[in-house]
């Protein structure tokens with residue numbers, strides 16, 4: 187073999203650009219100037235190598251460019267999921283009591299928590315709608331990204347060096363964390379809190395692990411991703427048909443097949459398929475958060491796609507029957523018991539008594555943690571601040587512990603912060619949209635608070651304890 191006058195450019199992989207045609211496997215021995223005996227072998231060796239199993243990952247579409255396109259979408263989407271999720275957690279929680287705070291030992295990771303405001307009243311609705319809708323819409327992209335890197339996940343040998351071991355570990359956290367977050371989130375939405383009490387810590391800690399792995403992954407791969415994105419023209423790719431689709435140039439990324447099969451789909455087709463999947467999921471999901479007539483399009487919505495009509499015609503999370511509300515709990519014998527806690531004051535009111543208190547209105551949505559929400563409903567009832575005054579908390583009322591006539595279940599009680607009690611729009615509602623509350627919407631009385639997760643709008647309320655210290659520190 188001739189020695190070139192200048193050293194050749196560094197080969198970028200098993201198929202250097204000026205090297206042998208791809209059908210011929212690289213002739214390694216020659217490059218190192220082996221003995222003549224070794225040189226005699228190549229033709230047979232070549233035959234042998236080409237008959238080696240081609241491996242399971244033969245799609246000609248796999249390569250750094252395609253992986254980077256999916257990666258870029260996730261790079262934009264995942265931080266939005268992370269931030270909306272953390273905000274949602276701040277809204278639900280925390281620092282209230284063991285009742286709402288499902289992650290008592292959150293410690294360091296809770297550094298950012300703050301008293302969620304009551305305005306703008308739609309903030310939680312938008313935040314959680316974006317979180318759930320985006321999470322669902324990104325599922326096809328996540329799966330496509332995993333598909334595109336699957337040869338690397340099963341690469342052998344599994345560990346080549348300590349640095350490689352670290353890289354593999356971060357990939358494990360990345361892939362495992364990603365699947366975990368998407369699966370727990372989707373299950374919680376679809377199966378109605380399948381992890382009673384444990385979903386929040388699981389999803390919360392999982393989010394930190396996943397996001398940490400994403401950050402490390404981005405830091406390690408960003409330069410390569412930028413290079414890969416620049417290596418092909420996106421628009422030209424969208425004009426390339428299946429028959430003109432060729433593999434990306436071989437490189438050391440481990441993504442490009444060394445024995446690519448014939449293309450059965452163009453990159454345009456692959457991107458289109460994933461994009462259509464996301465659009466389809468958006469179409470059957472978003473209506474549950476946008477509301478109005480679009481609610482009927484929310485085929486994936488677990489609740490109230492068709493909640494009926496009339497004043498109480500909006501979605502119901504848990505019906506009175508599911509909550510085991512008995513007629514006698516909310517009938518003639520129903521009493522609203524209001525405690526002043528530390529001050530020993532206590533009043534017991536009949537429904538007529540509650541109706542006789544000053545009635546106020548407020549237009550507020552119900553926005554569930556599951557992502558669905560309602561348009562503004564017009565609620566009427568007694569201000570929580572007025573009820574606090576009944577038991578001696580006149581100026582600056584404290585937080586309140588709310589209990590339902592429901593005997594068991596995660597949402598039978600809730601702790602509300604002082605800022606929620608003080609907001610003039612926070613009511614113990616008796617009526618909605620001009621009619622009495624229906625049995626399923628919490629008759630005879632329910633809480634409605636601006637900018638709060640639906641779980642805080644306790645139905646079938648029968649006891650309020652203002653300034654309760656037994657459930658934790660008030661803020």
Ligand SMILES: Nc1nc2c(c(=O)[nH]1)N[C@H]1C(S)=C(S)[C@@H](COP(=O)(O)O)O[C@H]1N2
Pocket residue numbers: 500501502503504509552553554555590592595597598599626627628639640641642643644645646
């Ligand atoms: N007592 C009680 N109140 C409850 C619940 C419950 O299960 N029990 N579910 C909560 C949840 S999760 C939501 S989203 C809202 C839904 O209110 P709606 O069914 O009137 O739409 O009620 C909340 N109030």
Ligand SMILES: [Mo]
Pocket residue numbers: 503553554555556640641
């Ligand atoms: Mo909810």
